[in-house]
Amino acid sequence: MATTYRTCPASGLQFEAHAEKLMKWNAVVAVLWLLVGGIGALGVIMTRWPAFKLLPADQFYTILTAHGVDMLLLWILHFEMAVLYFASSTLLRCRLATPKMGWLGFWLMVIGGIMTNVAIFQGESSVMFTSYVPMQAAPHFYLGLILVAVGSLIGCGIFMGTLVVAKKDKTYTGSIPMVTFGALTATIIAVFTILSGAGILIPTFLWSVGLIKEIDAQLYRMVWWALGHSSQQINVAAHVSIWYLIPAIVIGAKPLSEKVSRGAFLLYILFLQLASAHHLLSDPGMSAEWKVLNTSYFMYFAVMASMIHGFTVPGAVEAAMRRKGFNNGLFEWLRKAPWGNPAFAGMFISLVSFGFLGGISGVVLGTEQINMLMHNTYYVPGHFHTTVVTGTTLAFMAVTYLLVPTLFRRKMIWPKLCQIQPYLFGIAMSITGLVMMGAGTLGVSRRHWDMAFSGAPFQYEWPGAAYLMMGMTGFFGVITIIGGALWIVLVVGSLLFGEKLDGGVVSDKPTPIPAATPAASASHHGSDHVAVPGTVVLAMALLVAFVLYYYVNWKYLSEVWLLS
Amino acid sequence: MAENDSDIPFMQKLLDNHFLLLVIGVVSPGVIYILWGIIDIMNTPLAK
Amino acid sequence: MSSILPPSNRLWWKESIDKTEWTWIGIAFVWGMIMFVMMIYWHIYGKQNLSNEAYKTTPEMFAAKAEKFIAENTIRKETDQEIPVVKVPAGGDGYLIARLWNWYPILELEKGKEYKIHLSSMDYNHGFSLQPVNINIQVIPGYEHVVKMTPTSTGTFAIVCNEFCGIGHHTMLGRIYVK
Ligand code: HEM
Ligand SMILES: [Cu+2]
């Protein structure tokens, strides 16, 4: 297919026409799903806020199912498709492999997403996005999800194909860039995820139309979580890539060490998906050996990898800032970082919140025995709103502040509000996540319409602190939603009304990435070798928080009834 | 560069071999999580 | 050179790693090993481990065993629904049915005695959430999970269902007495 290449004058990025269009459409659809899911969030949070209890039970469960599907799958997956096309075609400056297939994948995802939502809002599929058998949804609930999975699998194939194209057309020399390597990691995890998803959703669909008699409930949970949790690991790989991307563009940061960061991604490829076992730690049918080895990502090698990224990403920022002369004391580089740039601010809040809140709580929650304290409590959504929301979603929001001018060629409207948005959203959601975890620590259930148990044969009174936490969840949740709505207004407003920017030169041949001249690579090393004492202090703070919180939970565990 | 790759370390070659990584990344959890998981479930004895 | 460009050093794997980075990698590795060993340690020396004793079953089989247990050990009935309160023999087996939307029956235990509590579901997934102790166990249809429990406190405890099981999920509240 004939195509053209446009070089953005501001960023120097080169966009191939087909890839550009696919990225735009995937991003736009992603934002629309975020909008739907966000409206759902409002219904969910206002119902769980004991003072309001907005929706009746049936609507609550319907909306909660929609919130899970639209946010976790549709918003994230569509955006990730855009990230994959960007990290392959744009960063490697080559044409996108099989753009027609790209559109096929796109439409499958769109149709599948709509189909599943129709099923949910018809009311017969309030089964939560996990749809544990034998609770049954309408057949088109599963069919829609299968289409979404096939569509995203096509996207992964195009990513891999584009890597081949770039190599063949020699648009780069040596190894692919770090960000592309991170996207490759995400793709690999996605392939496993989607294959597992197909492995369980197709039989479930057949069961829902009556062609299969029964699906083992434990087997379903085991295979389903290879989809459900691994898809979160795609997000991790994707947002870590964005953590590398944004400082590279905004302040010219480079990895401290290519070897270390790529090695960490390799550990992700090998072990990250095993953590799907986190969800089955309190299940009857899995052996303790299986649980321990899988939940620990094979002896915590993937946690080690995350701790490495948590060091090298701020380390790269520190090194770049120090090279710019912000060399005073431990933290001048941090104080003088571009906090007014919403892309950078969003990325850094994402990093800190994911590391301190999402990461630590996730590992604690994923400890085999400690899991019994929190399984299915409000702690669980508390944890993952500090991973998939302050981590992934905020990183995606942050990178959008860069994409709107370069990809959509529009200036962001209302720059002052743009500056505030990542703080509003990131901080409010971090607090929301924390108080959700607090309520969960006190035992409050997730996916539960009424913590007063109206209509039950007995009474149980949660401690007053639990009600307080749930109230705070409501309050800060609403602020988060305002922060999210603000982002949607800013992005959509900019796309419609933002000042048009110069698109830059269009050519019908790609301009390859210039090979590093031997002189250049000899004079300054590929990686940044500046001492990063500030990062060391931050990392140590993380470690101390981690160790303390980890052992506090063992202490809690040792105080409950004896179990064996 | 294509003329002579012999000086490239093994690990770098591995990390540049995207399709091999794909295979590794699918097989590893496919065996440790899925396959072992299925074996576990199949080995659950029947209730008396 | 930059995260968005290919590494400028052709042989980037041969670059040396900074000492601070090595140190952090080492710390992360050691901490990971400690966390891994902690789980194994707790299996050997800890007193809160989830039992691995589980069987494949059917709702009918499990209900039959539970009904027999209830018939033999009921000591009184409670609430206007006449829910049996069943005293589990010390050191013996107790059965708890999870179904839409109740936990059946009410169990009575004694502090400091060990019990084998059999859990299973008659229909969907349910969540055994013992409050305010805060022990949470997944209950899955088709599986009989035998959990050994020793209460360490006395009083009236609630079993909240914390796995979504349909419209009556929030009414699914059970009870355990510990004397
Ligand atoms: C914008 C602000 C948001 C608020 C206030 C919010 C609030 C909530 C609350 C309170 C729950 C728990 C309901 C319960 O278990 O009873 C929930 C569930 C969930 N949320 Fe959010 N959320 C927000 C954004 C997001 C985003 C951006 C994502 C994903 C990218 C997300 C993914 C989920 C998922 C997957 C669930 C679990 C649904 C289930 O249990 O089936 N949320 N949300
Ligand atoms: Cu239930």
Ligand SMILES: [Cu+2]
């Ligand atoms: Cu329930």
